[in-house]
Amino acid sequence: MTTPERWLEKHNRKLLMDRSAPGRIGASHARLDVPESELPDAALLRDNLDMPEVSESEIVRYFSQLSHYNFSIDHNFYPLGSCTMKYNPKINDEMAALPGLSEIHPFQPEETVQGALKLIWHIQEILAEVVGMAGASVSPKAGAESEFAGMLMARAYHLSRGDDKRKKVLIPDSAHGTNPASAVVAGFHVVSLPTNEQGNTDLAALEAAIGDDLAGFMLTQPSTLGIFDTNLSEVIQIVRDAGGILYGDGANLNALLGKVKLGELGFDVVHSNLHKTFTQPHGGGGPGAGAVLVSERLLPYLPEPHVTRAEDEDGERFSLTTPPQSIGRLGPFQGNFGALVRAYAYIRTLGDVGVSQISEDAVINANYILSQLRGTFDLPQDRHCKHEVVFSAKNLKDNFGVSGKDVCKRLIDSGIHPPTMYFPLPDVVEESLLIEPTETESKETLDQFIEVMKLIAKEAEEDPDLLLNAPHNTPNTRLDEALAARRPVLRWSRD
Amino acid sequence: MHDTTATSHYSPNTDSDREAMLAAIGVESAANLFDDIPQDYRFPALDIPAPLSEFELRQELGDLAALNATPGDYACFLGAGSYRHHVPAIVRALAFRGEFLTSYTPYQPEVSQRTLQAHYEFQTLICQLTGMEVANAGMYDGATSLAEAAMMAARITKRNRIVLAETVSPAYQSVVHTYTQGHDNLQVDVIAADGSDIPEDAACVVVQQPNFFGYLNDLEEMASRVHELGALLIVSVDLASLGMFRAPGSYDADIVVAEAQTLGVSPSYGGPYVGVLACRGGRDFLRQLPGRIVGETVDTEGRTGYVLTLQTREQHIRRERATSNICTSVGLIALMSAVYMAAQGKQGLRHTAELCYHKAHYLASLIEDIPGYSLPLQGTFFREFVVQCPLPPSEVNRRLLDYKVIGGLDVSDRFENGMLLCCTDVNTRGEIEALASALAEIGANAS
Numbered sequence: 036m037t038t039p040e041r042w043l044e045k046h047n048r049k050l051l052m053d054r055s056a057p058g059r060i061g062a063s064h065a066r067l068d069v070p071e072s073e074l075p076d077a078a079l080l081r082d083n084l085d086m087p088e089v090s091e092s093e094i095v096r097y098f099s100q101l102s103h104y105n106f107s108i109d110h111n112f113y114p115l116g117s118c119t120m121k122y123n124p125k126i127n128d129e130m131a132a133l134p135g136l137s138e139i140h141p142f143q144p145e146e147t148v149q150g151a152l153k154l155i156w157h158i159q160e161i162l163a164e165v166v167g168m169a170g171a172s173v174s175p176k177a178g179a180e181s182e183f184a185g186m187l188m189a190r191a192y193h194l195s196r197g198d199d200k201r202k203k204v205l206i207p208d209s210a211h212g213t214n215p216a217s218a219v220v221a222g223f224h225v226v227s228l229p230t231n232e233q234g235n236t237d238l239a240a241l242e243a244a245i246g247d248d249l250a251g252f253m254l255t256q257p258s259t260l261g262i263f264d265t266n267l268s269e270v271i272q273i274v275r276d277a278g279g280i281l282y283g284d285g286a287n288l289n290a291l292l293g294k295v296k297l298g299e300l301g302f303d304v305v306h307s308n309l310h311k312t313f314t315q316p317h318g319g320g321g322p323g324a325g326a327v328l329v330s331e332r333l334l335p336y337l338p339e340p341h342v343t344r345a346e347d348e349d350g351e352r353f354s355l356t357t358p359p360q361s362i363g364r365l366g367p368f369q370g371n372f373g374a375l376v377r378a379y380a381y382i383r384t385l386g387d388v389g390v391s392q393i394s395e396d397a398v399i400n401a402n403y404i405l406s407q408l409r410g411t412f413d414l415p416q417d418r419h420c421k422h423e424v425v426f427s428a429k430n431l432k433d434n435f436g437v438s439g440k441d442v443c444k445r446l447i448d449s450g451i452h453p454p455t456m457y458f459p460l461p462d463v464v465e466e467s468l469l470i471e472p473t474e475t476e477s478k479e480t481l482d483q484f485i486e487v488m489k490l491i492a493k494e495a496e497e498d499p500d501l502l503l504n505a506p507h508n509t510p511n512t513r514l515d516e517a518l519a520a521r522r523p524v525l526r527w528s529r530d
Numbered sequence: 531m532h533d534t535t536a537t538s539h540y541s542p543n544t545d546s547d548r549e550a551m552l553a554a555i556g557v558e559s560a561a562n563l564f565d566d567i568p569q570d571y572r573f574p575a576l577d578i579p580a581p582l583s584e585f586e587l588r589q590e591l592g593d594l595a596a597l598n599a600t601p602g603d604y605a606c607f608l609g610a611g612s613y614r615h616h617v618p619a620i621v622r623a624l625a626f627r628g629e630f631l632t633s634y635t636p637y638q639p640e641v642s643q644r645t646l647q648a649h650y651e652f653q654t655l656i657c658q659l660t661g662m663e664v665a666n667a668g669m670y671d672g673a674t675s676l677a678e679a680a681m682m683a684a685r686i687t688k689r690n691r692i693v694l695a696e697t698v699s700p701a702y703q704s705v706v707h708t709y710t711q712g713h714d715n716l717q718v719d720v721i722a723a724d725g726s727d728i729p730e731d732a733a734c735v736v737v738q739q740p741n742f743f744g745y746l747n748d749l750e751e752m753a754s755r756v757h758e759l760g761a762l763l764i765v766s767v768d769l770a771s772l773g774m775f776r777a778p779g780s781y782d783a784d785i786v787v788a789e790a791q792t793l794g795v796s797p798s799y800g801g802p803y804v805g806v807l808a809c810r811g812g813r814d815f816l817r818q819l820p821g822r823i824v825g826e827t828v829d830t831e832g833r834t835g836y837v838l839t840l841q842t843r844e845q846h847i848r849r850e851r852a853t854s855n856i857c858t859s860v861g862l863i864a865l866m867s868a869v870y871m872a873a874q875g876k877q878g879l880r881h882t883a884e885l886c887y888h889k890a891h892y893l894a895s896l897i898e899d900i901p902g903y904s905l906p907l908q909g910t911f912f913r914e915f916v917v918q919c920p921l922p923p924s925e926v927n928r929r930l931l932d933y934k935v936i937g938g939l940d941v942s943d944r945f946e947n948g949m950l951l952c953c954t955d956v957n958t959r960g961e962i963e964a965l966a967s968a969l970a971e972i973g974a975n976a977s
Contacts, residue, residue, distance in 0.1 A: 044833060048647070048833075048834045050647075050650070050651060050654065051651055051654075051655070051872050052654065052658070055875075055876075059875070060875055060877050060878060061618075061620075061872055061873035061874065061875050061878070062618040062620075062873040062874055062875075062878050063618075064877070064878060064881045064882075065616065065885060065955055067884075067885060067888055068958060068959040069888055069889050069892035069959050069962065070888075070892060071888050072887070072888050072891035072892065072895070074774075074887075075746070075910040076910070078748070079746055079748070079775055079776060079910060080774055080775060080776065081772070081774065081775060081776045081777055081780070084659075084772075084773065084876050084879060084880055085658050085876070086655065086658055086659065086871065086874075086875055086876040086879055087655075087871075087872055087875050087876070088875045088876050088877065089872055089875060091618075091620060091873065094620060094624075094869065094872050094873055095620055095623070095624065098624045098627075098644075098648070098869065099624070099627070101643065101644040101647055101648070102627055102629040102630075102644055103629075103644075104641075104642075104643035104644040104647070105629040105630065105633050105641065105642055105643065105644035105645055106629075106633060106638075106641040106642070107628050107629045107630070107631070107632040107633040108628075108632035108633070109628030109629065109631075109632045110628065110629060111641075113634070115634055118634055120632075120634060121540075122540055123631070123632050124540060126584050126587065126588075128626065128631075130587070130588070130591045131798075132622075133591060133592065133595045134595070134600050134602060135592075135594075135595025135596060135597075135598045135600045136591070136594070136595050136598070136798070136799070137796045137797075137798045138600050138601050138602055138614070138796055138797060138798075139598050139599075139600060139601065139797060139798075139799045140601060140606055140608045140612055140614065140797045140799070140936070141612050141797060141799050141800030142608045142610055142612070142939050143598075143599065143606075143608065143936055144924075144927055144928070144931075144936075146931075147598060147599035147604075147931065147936065148598050148599070148799065149597045149598065150593075150594040150595055150596065150597030150598040151594075151598055151799045153594060153597065154594050161578050164576065164577050164578060165576060165578065167574065176670040176671065176674075176801060176802065176858075176860075177670065177856070177857060177858045178857065179845070179855045179856055179857045179858070180670065180674075180855075180856075182855065183855055186712075187708070187711065187712060190711075190712060211846075212844075212845040212846040212847070212848070212849045212852070212857075213845050213846075213855050213857050215845075215849040215850035216845035216848075216849060216850060216852040216854065216855035217855040218850070219850045219851075219852075219855075220709070220712065220854065220855050221712040222711070222712020222713055222714070223712070224850075225849075225850040262566070263564075263566040263567055265566050267568070268568055292576075293573065293574070293576050294564050294567060294572065294573060295564075295567045295568075295571050295572060295573075295574065296571070296574050299571050299574065300568070300571055316631045316632050316862070317632065317633065317634045317635070318630065318631055318633075318860070318861050318862025318863075318865075319630050319631075319633045319634070319635070319636065319642075319644075319645035319648070319649075319861035319862060319865065320634065320635035320636065320645065320649075320667075320822065320858055320859050320860075320861035321668070321802075321804075321858030321859055321860035321861050321862065321863070322801070322802030322804075322858070322860045322862060322863055323858050324802070338708075362708060362711070363704055363705075363707055363708035363711070364673075364701060364704040364705050364708055365674075365705065365708060366670060366671050366673050366674060366701075366705060366800075366801070367611050367612075367671065367672070367673045367699065367701035367702060367705065367800070368611075368612065368671075368701070368799070368800025368801060369799060369800040369801070370800065370801055371800075371801035371802040372798050372799040372800055372801050372802075373798045373801065373802050374801075374802060376591070379591075380587055380591060382578065383579065383581075383582050383587055383590060384538075384540075384581060384582055384584070384587055385538055385540075385581055386578065386579060386580045386581030386582065387576050387577075387578050387579070387580060387581075388580070388581060389538045389581050390576060390578060391576060392538060392541065393538075393541070395560045396541050396543045396548075398560070398563050398564070399543070399548055399551050399552065399555070399560055399563065400543075400551070402551075402555045402557075402563055403551040403554055403555060405555075406554050406555045406556065407554065418566075419555075419557075419562075419563050419565070419566070421563075443638070444640065447638070447640060447641055452634075452638065452641060453638055455637075458846070474540075474541045474543070475540050475541055475542070476542070477542035477543070477547070478542075478543070478547045478550065478551060504830075506640050506641075509640040509641060510640075510643055510833075510835075511639065511640050511643060511829040511833055511835040512640070512829040512830045512831050512833075513640065513829060513830050514639045514640070514827050514828070514829045514835045514836075514837050515827045515828055515829070515830075516639075516827065516837050516839070518827050518828065519825040519826065519827035519837050519839040520825070520839050520840055520841075520842075523816065523823075523825050523839060523840060524825055524826040524827075525653060525664050525665075525811075525823060525824070525825050525826075525839075526650070526653050526654040526657045526663075526664065526665070527650075527654040
């Protein structure tokens with residue numbers, strides 16, 4: 036039976052093509068101010084353009100009505116581990132939209148874009164300083180593309196030394212899935228390394244895996260378990276002695292700003308996800324931006340274009356250059372400039388003092404959650420964490436039959452976005468809940484979260500159905516993902 | 531004077547909050563939480579500038595922006611893969627709502643239906659516009675879409691030779707080389723644009739439509755030749771042209787790639803943009819398609835909803851056996867282009883394409899009449915065309931700045947003194963005529 040709720044639900048789900056009515060337009064049309072030219076041969080022209088015809092006000096209402104179907108940082112606490120969902124300052128968006136930054140064309144002559152190049156050069160310098168590296172490229176458009184670029188540089192470095200046997204890359208089993216995928220796209224084969232009980236790299240396994248075919252080791256610090264590898268100095272020594280390149284995945288850089296510089300520890304390449312640490316908004320899954328930072332020995336291989344600075348009696352001048360043994364272009368242009376503007380605005384706002392304070396507060400907040408939920412959920416590594424903490428819902432699963440996923444779905448009913456679930460992978464931590472509060476949340480918010488998590492754990496014992504059927508207050512209950520994969524419906528079509 | 535004690539207005543923690551939390555954690559100071567970092571390397575100084583207030587930041591970035599010559603202040607005739615258009619106000623107003631701007635990848639579908647439905651709209655509208663059966667939710671940009679499409683074609687055909695027509699954008703060609711360099715088995719060949727010498731073992735043939743120099747090709751015959759050899763036809767298309775020109779689906783393209791920046795996104799000095807990757811709908815294509823895909827399904831109450839689907843192709847499940855390492859769909863920019871396509875709609879897309887066409891042809895007709903300038907190419911162009919100048923294009927461009935004009939792209943490596951000019955809906959008649967008269971003066975002073 037149709038109820039008002041069902042009716043509204045159906046209306047909201049009506050797609051643009053079904054909202055279309057012949058003759059409507061959604062934007063003003065500029066008039067032609069030049070003489071018309073003859074149109075080309077009809078064989079080249081299309082005879083049908085089956086696109087929606089919807090008025091402006093209808094489009095605005097459609098997309099606005101869908102708004103309450105989404106959780107977001109602006110509306111909800113979003114402790115999604117490994118994603119660093121911190122507050123995204125509004126001023127950054129305004130700065131990126133300045134016409135002098137947003138309207139400039141990527142092929143403008145260098146002398147007409149000195150401001151843009153200067154900004155890129157500064158962000159290269161600042162990021163290299165923060166991570167302790169010799170140089171940076173900000174042309175990667177995401178973390179994964181930085182990984183790819185970094186591994187291509189490792190490849191180019193080995194090949195330039197005539198060292199063409201080095202095809203093997205070691206990656207811990209706790210690593211993000213992009214690490215092995217990026218290494219493979221760069222032409223390597225991957226060997227997965229186990230993590231030991233303390234959450235550190237298993238040194239014996241590492242020793243056993245190295246050899247003269249070792250190209251490099253990709254390590255995330257702090258790891259996706261939220262902890263700093265206390266074997267790190269030994270790991271670095273072993274990899275370097277074996278002639279490998281040490282890759283640092285800086286996805287978790289939010290824990291390390293002003294606390295340690297990975298370059299000083301001996302990493303050869305580190306990438307930073309500007310959409311995590313440096314507040315480029317995630318936008319429902321991108322755009323991101325990646326910086327790839329390198330040690331001295333990898334400088335010649337940086338992607339092109341690279342921004343350089345020269346100074347003479349006329350003042351400073353910035354240029355787009357090609358490093359001597361560059362791995363080439365990652366995209367047609369200079370990278371995600373709009374994201375660089377935001378990162379720059381953020382770093383300049385915080386300054387030296389503020390940037391170091393980020394990591395201190397992020398780490399305090401995560402450890403506070405750890406201390407308050409210890410005993411309620413399993414804690415596979417009970418030691419100080421960095422900016423995120425991994426719990427396991429294994430106790431709830433074994434005792435009451437509710438999974439980590441059920442806990443996450445129930446959390447939604449409280450208006451809190453779930454933590455990352457089932458990552459790190461189940462072979463590393465069963466029923467994992469990876470919680471990253473970030474430094475932009477107040478103690479009051481953390482206390483609310485802690486209280487809700489305790490309530491949910493209690494519900495798991497007393498009324499598990501509440502979790503098994505959650506969420507209860509969202510436009511959709513749990514969705515049939517198996518059906519979606521079995522019978523793919525990937526676009527609107529006319530019935 | 532009163533001095534604030536907070537270090538940042540973005541973090542709520544006060545000293546007493548920190549003390550309370552550190553006490554609950556059971557450590558004396560925050561420094562204890564970093565004991566696991568090797569002592570010699572702990573707490574390095576950061577040599578970065580001191581903080582700026584919001585007021586100072588505005589000045590700083592305003593000063594940087596003022597160092598640039600901004601299209602709008604200058605007439606600008608650059609295209610070549612990044613295009614300026616009028617963008618309706620609703621594009622930004624809707625895309626920049628916090629619910630979308632500050633949400634993450636929709637891994638929790640119950641609280642991400644807005645994101646998912648918007649992705650689904652993008653996939654639908656791209657299919658409608660290109661005439662293809664399936665599109666993914668977005669790639670980094672048009673060039674990486676092309677590189678991924680070429681590698682996808684190699685996996686589908688189980689062949690290793692990627693063939694590029696020489697009239698594919700040089701920057702896109704470079705990106706294909708970057709993306710394939712680690713794969714010793716893959717070979718990249720460049721052939722003449724007429725497709726007369728396609729190698730028999732080609733996995734795919736990549737053509738650009740209109741080509742990099744702005745001109746359209748009849749691709750029907752090309753498609754049948756490519757298919758006879760058992761290869762796939764990949765078309766890198768200018769989406770704005772599809773308001774008036776035939777859709778690649780209608781001439782039997784297997785995979786279509788494109789840069790969706792031209793649909794409602796500002797040039798922003800090269801990014802962020804969003805790449806399109808659309809293809810045939812068979813399982814053999816779907817299995818090899820990289821990137822995110824949103825699919826329709828139902829919830830436990832039978833209501834329609836959307837989820838990320840076919841995820842077993844992706845890196846977070848498949849790791850080293852994934853179809854690609856990509857982990858983003860550039861959702862925000864895809865949403866902007868979806869809103870743009872909706873706002874323009876059936877009539878606006880055609881209208882805008884015709885504006886580009888007529889303005890570019892008007893400019894071309896004026897330039898053809900200027901002594902010393904000529905159009906070296908014949909055929910039908912859309913909104914870009916090559917002009918042969920009486921001076922090196924770099925010199926012409928330098929002089930054009932005095933007239934407050936940003937000229938075209940220097941393509942003198944392909945055509946003697948060649949310059950690639952572009953007109954879109956935002957180039958007014960005044961700008962077009964100013965460019966023509968400036969070129970005439972520059973030409974007259976050249977000899």
